[in-house]
Amino acid sequence: MLKSPKGTLMRSALAGAALLVCLAVAKVQAEPSKSFGLGRPATVEEIQAWNIDVRPDGQGLPKGKGNPAKGEAIFAAKCAICHGDFGEGVDRWPVLAGGGDTLKSEDPVKTVGSYWPYLSTAYDYIYRAMPYGNAQTLKPDEVYSIIAYILLMNDVIEDEQFELSNENFTAVRLPNEKNFIDDLRPDTPTLKQAEPCMKDCKTDVKVTRRAQVLDVTPKNEDETAGRGAID
């Protein structure tokens, strides 16, 4: 980004400012950091065994490749029992495909195509947690193939021969990436606006909604479906 000599200068000026801030912070800290001499160095092999995370910039992607056709076969064998043949979701298991244009509706369907901001999340999550009950067993080519099939089901790619690999992975962008924003709370009144009312705050109070109308509260072994989910 900052490649001009001017840029380099700017960068070092920034670094200098940051260093000053660090020094200022270090001065007020009561306990300076000290070593306890505990723990032992992790070996390269140990780090490789556990270092399974993948980031949006591609950090952590293993070498490998796959296409939708191979992915469909693996998906049918290992994923469809919960997610359905076309990612439609069985029972309450997650829906993986479709849901476009539903995010503003009463029933948003949050899928890889309609909601997820980054494709790397699919690699990270599928390898670490799937197949459900047999985690961390898929080979890289299997994960790339499954993701290619999910992309096809979501119309993010249209070519059934598309080969997804660690080389072109970060070039694939998901349509909803731009719709993620930062935390805007507090977004309701605080004491800065006004003291909470204590006396004669309302003239009329009516019951507007009642839980007993729905009757979805578990009583012993009752199983009645309510609306919404916790995740």
Add this chain to the structure above:
Amino acid sequence: MSRKKKKSIETDVTASRREFLRSSIAAGGAIVAGSAAAHADSDPAITDLQEWSRYLGDGVDRAPYGVPSEHEKHVVRRYVGWLTASVESSVNFTPLHELDGIITPNGLCFERHHGGVAEVEPDKYRLMINGLVEKPLVFTLDDLKRFPRKNQINFLECAANSGMEWRGAQLNGCQFTHGMVHNVMYTGVPLRYLLEEAGLKTNAKWIMPEGGDASGMNRSVPLFKALDDCLIAFKMNGEALRPEQGYPVRLVVPGWEGNMWVKWIRRIEVGDEPWHAREETSKYTDLMANGKARRFTWEMDCKSVITNPSPEAPLKHDKGATVITGLAWSGRGTIPRVDVTLDGGRNWHAARVDGPSLDKSLHRFYYEFDWNGAPLLLQSRAVDSTGYIQPTKDELRTARGENSIYHNNGIQTWHVKNGGEVENVEVS
């Protein structure tokens, strides 16, 4: 000695003692006749010799690990079948209406797992720190216990607590509407010590804690929080973590959503950018009415709820002296103020916070009054130490719509009806 034999030996003595007791009660009754209850109204719980007063009870060690009285068998975590696809990736709820004070007993702390309860063998427990550090390290459980320890009482609330209530009153019980919160004293090592032991590189800005369970739970936590008040905890309320709470080691992230408190933690990677893991993109992001979604909504907002009376804990007594009690908490500090209304928000009264007022911990409040037996519309409203006022559910809906699932800290209304029955309602 068998109970039977014991009985026969003691029969004569006891019989004569009871006769003596009876005659003295009669005599006493005669003396105060007219000013106290007549003999016929006397309580057999007092006038009859109870078994527990007569026979020896169990000796020590009947239950080497103690359990609650058999009369408290109903005080358990409960599960809502229709909420989730399987019990291994699901949640149950703390029975808040059965508890008092601020500490949640270990066996009643709600559970939320994404790949079932990992049964980690403590001898094979390892915590790795890698990424942007000078020396990647591995710690055993024994290593962790050689660092200086800290004790902290903190609430843990699931970001989805009350999430089923965004579209209106749905679940008729405080356990289900608010039971994804618990409050525990943790003992552990400040995460800061472990990160400093590995040596943070200057470009370190984030950490990624990762669980050793079958979901490999991972989240991105900004470094400023990790260095501030996070703990690597191995004890809860004095004893080892329960398996369902992350045995042998979990992360404590005070005031922030429960999903970040990675259980069975096996690894912490240090990085310069967040990971955008599944649990901070697909889940635990707050979808607004306009289709935008807020991410990294970590802090749990100031919230309160009346736990008694509530739908599972109706008022069983007549008019007269009545105690209202509940819980209040904030991920941003302490709770200096809780107000209670009996009439759906027309008029409010200051409640009394009793017990410790600790940073990012549950607070217990009480409001005592003379109930006239008429229906009530009960609400509580907390204000935290930053001046944040617990909002109404309508204020939240106006700001965010009804699709956000998470961070519903709106004011709860309980409708106490004639006879003391209570229903979860919303009011105008």
